[in-house]
Amino acid sequence: MARKKLVILGAGESGIGSAILGQKKGFDVFVSDSGTIKNKYKSVLYENGIRWEEKQHTEAEILSADLVMKSPGIPEKVPLVQKLMEKGVPVISEIEFAGRYTQAKTICITGSNGKTTTTLLIYDMMKRAGLNVGVAGNMGKSFAWQVAEEDFDLYVIELSSFQLDGMYEFRADVAILLNITPDHLDRYDYEMQNYVDSKFRILQNQRPEDYFIYCADDEVITSEIEKREIDAQMIPFSIKNKLAFGAWIENNELKVSINHNSFAMSIFDLALQGKHNTYNSMAAGLSGVVFRLRKEKIRQCLTDFQGVEHRLERFIKVHGIEFINDSKATNINSTWYALESMSTQVVWIVGGVDKGNDYSMLYDLVKTKVKAIVCLGKDNRKIIEAFDCIVKDIIDTDNMEEAVRNSYFLAGEGDTVLLSPACASFDLFQNYEERGQMFKQVVRNL
Incomplete structure (x- = not known):
């Protein structure tokens, strides 16, 4: 009897995990990623004798699947996923x-x-x-x-x-x-x-x-x-x-x-x-x-409990100024929570790839808690316009060293420098983790 074919779209952590499980459960597994597959995952695929491709999706191979596990990052609107659905092939998540x-x-x-x-x-x-x-x-x-x-x-x-x-x-x-x-x-x-x-x-x-x-x-x-x-x-x-x-x-x-x-x-x-x-x-x-x-x-x-890295992570004090890494705050609501929990005056580092942010919900908190804003992104105009009438000192930067240095000069003893970007990181960094790691590294070098 022919083995059922499992096609995996996306060769990240969930994709490779599903490939391992699929093979163990007797599926004929094929992994396809439109981008480049990380070397650590390639070696797992090689070791387990699992077929794979990168930088492309071979439609004939994919449309012949009995079951497809799709990475959560791939939207359902993608034409290939639509074709699978029209054909009646179940498209499910790793979970x-x-x-x-x-x-x-x-x-x-x-x-x-x-x-x-x-x-x-x-x-x-x-x-x-x-x-x-x-x-x-x-x-x-x-x-x-x-x-x-x-x-x-x-x-x-x-x-x-x-x-x-x-x-x-x-x-x-x-x-x-x-x-x-x-x-x-x-x-x-x-x-x-x-x-x-x-x-x-x-x-x-x-x-x-x-x-x-x-x-x-x-x-x-x-x-x-x-x-x-x-x-x-x-x-x-x-x-x-x-x-x-x-x-x-x-x-x-x-x-x-x-x-x-x-x-x-x-x-x-x-x-x-x-x-x-x-x-x-x-x-x-x-x-x-x-x-x-x-x-x-x-x-x-x-x-x-010790908390989570990159989420309101209080990691160092420099000359009486506390530095907090909240790089995981990639939307307005997360940043609202961060500002709401501050008990000192704040120099706030904000910016990145805006997801259609409405900054007005932060106005009251910014009025009472933020003494200065340092923008960190390729295009900070929207942030500057949003807070121009509320905060006197707003600095425009496009790299972490400059952002941290300006924050340090704007803060005084007893203040907090808060990296809580309210935006995705993809303009300057690979992900929020890299943004947070770089922030901590630059602060430690002050």
Whole structure:
């Protein structure tokens, strides 16, 4: 009997992981990437005898597939993907593919902001509690690669809307929805409802014994919940209101209560400070209670978690000036959270590839917290025009050395220099990680 053919579009981490898993499960695997495949991935393909091509997509080869795993970075509107769909070839995401070959429990986290922090916080908590747990999604080893080579009982998975779009049969045992604010709307025909629908795919196939943990302060989420029939057990968390069930703040204490299982701790003891991080800590604490972890373990993890590189990373003080690397803030909302959590005067480094940003939602925070702005990008006119009447000192730069040097001169003792770009990094850097690493390197050289 002929083997089924699995074609993989995109040879990044998720693509190579899917190729390894596909081969292990008896598929005839072919990997195709329109760009250049990294050498470390090429060597894996060679070692495993997997056919591949780069810098092209051979249509005849691809259209003969029985199943296609598409990288989340490739939009569905691409003609090749449209042809596959017209032909009736299933096009799925790596998470969907890997999910078919594991019986492990899953905790899945999505939202416009805070996904990575919450995912790593929950992973850290489960690991410390002694569970046999893996972490997947947009970090580390891909889910498919781990399913192929590891034997975890539980996965904590960060899910972007693009990954959710290619998921059909997959089911999350615990689904966490942190927030929904406009992002990536270019992929959703500039229709907010399309993006909301994408995020709510995290609930698909959930059963009454599963859990849906969500932010009750997010109006988009709460209004969408009213339109839907949800089978899972719903657990809200809120900073604004006291709840009888879920997680909330009362007298500066974070309280969690689910089915007579409860615990409390001071919000001042949380390792991650700022309103957005309180939400992240609540979501993590709730998943700990759902999995019946010991209260001391949950409390300990929320108290001393180290945080995420490039996300509000306080890494050095130079002459009394604190430098914070928030390079992962690639949209307005992330930067809003960053500025909101600042308790000193800020010299703010901002700029890059604008995703249609509306800077007006930052005006109030910038008026009260920002003493100077340093723009870092190839074209900073929109930022300069947006804040010209609010901030006296605005400097235009197009390289990291100049941006850091100007920030250092503009800041005084007790101030903070915050790299929180609110934009993608592709004009000057390969990705937000490279931008953050270079920022830290230049600051250390001051």
